[in-house]
Amino acid sequence: MRQLHHFWLSPFSRKVRLVLAEKKLEFELKAEPVWERRDAFLSLNPAGEVPVLEEEDGTVLCDSTVICEYLDEVYTDTPLLGADAKERAEIRRLVAWFDGKFNREVTDHLLGEKLLKRFFSTGTPDTKILRAGRTNAAYHLDYIGWLFERRNWLAGEHLTMADIAAAAQISVIDYMGDINWSKHPRAKDWYMRIKSRPAMRDILADRQASFPPSPHYADLDFE
Amino acid sequence: MRQLHHFWLSPFSRKVRLVLAEKKLEFELKAEPVWERRDAFLSLNPAGEVPVLEEEDGTVLCDSTVICEYLDEVYTDTPLLGADAKERAEIRRLVAWFDGKFNREVTDHLLGEKLLKRFFSTGTPDTKILRAGRTNAAYHLDYIGWLFERRNWLAGEHLTMADIAAAAQISVIDYMGDINWSKHPRAKDWYMRIKSRPAMRDILADRQASFPPSPHYADLDFE
Numbered sequence: 001m002r003q004l005h006h007f008w009l010s011p012f013s014r015k016v017r018l019v020l021a022e023k024k025l026e027f028e029l030k031a032e033p034v035w036e037r038r039d040a041f042l043s044l045n046p047a048g049e050v051p052v053l054e055e056e057d058g059t060v061l062c063d064s065t066v067i068c069e070y071l072d073e074v075y076t077d078t079p080l081l082g083a084d085a086k087e088r089a090e091i092r093r094l095v096a097w098f099d100g101k102f103n104r105e106v107t108d109h110l111l112g113e114k115l116l117k118r119f120f121s122t123g124t125p126d127t128k129i130l131r132a133g134r135t136n137a138a139y140h141l142d143y144i145g146w147l148f149e150r151r152n153w154l155a156g157e158h159l160t161m162a163d164i165a166a167a168a169q170i171s172v173i174d175y176m177g178d179i180n181w182s183k184h185p186r187a188k189d190w191y192m193r194i195k196s197r198p199a200m201r202d203i204l205a206d207r208q209a210s211f212p213p214s215p216h217y218a219d220l221d222f223e
Numbered sequence: 224m225r226q227l228h229h230f231w232l233s234p235f236s237r238k239v240r241l242v243l244a245e246k247k248l249e250f251e252l253k254a255e256p257v258w259e260r261r262d263a264f265l266s267l268n269p270a271g272e273v274p275v276l277e278e279e280d281g282t283v284l285c286d287s288t289v290i291c292e293y294l295d296e297v298y299t300d301t302p303l304l305g306a307d308a309k310e311r312a313e314i315r316r317l318v319a320w321f322d323g324k325f326n327r328e329v330t331d332h333l334l335g336e337k338l339l340k341r342f343f344s345t346g347t348p349d350t351k352i353l354r355a356g357r358t359n360a361a362y363h364l365d366y367i368g369w370l371f372e373r374r375n376w377l378a379g380e381h382l383t384m385a386d387i388a389a390a391a392q393i394s395v396i397d398y399m400g401d402i403n404w405s406k407h408p409r410a411k412d413w414y415m416r417i418k419s420r421p422a423m424r425d426i427l428a429d430r431q432a433s434f435p436p437s438p439h440y441a442d443l444d445f446e
Contacts, residue, residue, distance in 0.1 A: 070312045073308045086293075089293045096285075096288060
């Protein structure tokens with residue numbers, strides 16, 4: 001069985017889980033405590049980061065973008081990266097936006113302060129950093145809304161890797177309750193649409209007793 | 224004429240310059256003062272970052288990885304991303320290593336402290352951050368050496384995007400004189416090999432009077 005080494009609240013792990021689910025590829029999740037820097041894991045990925053995918057033929061793939069590009073090349077039934085070079089460039093631009101800019105400006109701030117500080121007992125969340133993360137989130141949600149007003153999905157007519165990269169990030173910060181959806185009705189419409197896909201079910205069922213999700217996290221209609 | 228909006232000491236701009244040069248595609252450089260957040264530039268790339276490539280047919284491409292994937296798809300004469308999905312996964316893994324891990328652990332530290340603090344007059348370099356950047360650089364140079372002992376180029380038999388991504392980062396920190404090459408003979412052998420390629424000439428000719436390069440920056444043999 002294909003194995004995905006992951007961390008449940010890592011947006012990059014979630015991106016790969018969504019791609020595997022959209023492509024109806026079976027896989028087993030293996031939680032990896034990356035902070036332990038286990039030798040067995042470092043020999044799979046010297047960068048020491050999740051996600052890592054082990055294919056059944058023994059191929060080991062590291063880095064979410066590398067994994068997603070590979071899966072889209074090898075399993076072509078549900079293409080998620082577009083039909084030609086220009087479409088792919090727009091889809092990949094948005095993937096880079098969410099993986100890079102959104103993650104750096106929003107998710108890193110909120111996840112770092114809320115989850116990691118609690119988990120590693122390194123202090124209480126810094127309200128200035130939390131505020132910065134939430135302010136940046138509002139700007140990104142406006143961009144999602146702006147795109148969704150003009151397109152059927154974020155990169156065009158069809159659901160693509162761009163929607164998946166965005167949903168992976170958004171689902172993490174929505175788990176923590178950091179989105180005021182009433183202020184972003186267009187982005188909410190987009191998120192409701194992607195939340196209702198079967199591929200999102202496992203992600204929406206994720207929860208840890210010691211760090212429970214926001215009340216509306218798994219709701220398909222929400223405020 | 225194809226135009227590349229860039230910043231001379233941005234490793235990501237350098238990566239695209241190297242790919243264009245390896246593929247013998249002509250282009251004009253346009254320096255972009257990203258910190259001014261000019262409207263005309265933001266309308267090309269709402270992320271406000273370099274590099275941005277404007278193709279002659281009007282296609283606008285943002286983000287270095289997006290640009291490099293596009294160029295390799297459209298201009299197939301000198302393939303830089305491998306022949307099949309597994310080769311591409313290994314090349315892209317190393318590109319992600321240098322663009323992500325190396326940039327975050329080394330270049331961001333050194334460039335941020337040395338160039339940006341001077342340029343924007345925001346203080347003197349923090350020696351702790353400089354030391355962290357240099358310590359991390361040593362570990363990455365060892366990894367380059369380890370790969371180069373086993374392979375003809377970083378990802379295998381041929382020069383690929385992996386070498387280009389690495390050379391783009393290394394050339395920036397070598398400009399600032401932050402590599403003790405005598406401690407990394409294997410990595411030095413690899414860098415000498417890529418430095419001697421015609422595609423590197425423009426990069427090695429780059430210099431700013433107010434921030435001059437290390438004495439050996441452009442030398443093809445160096446200590």
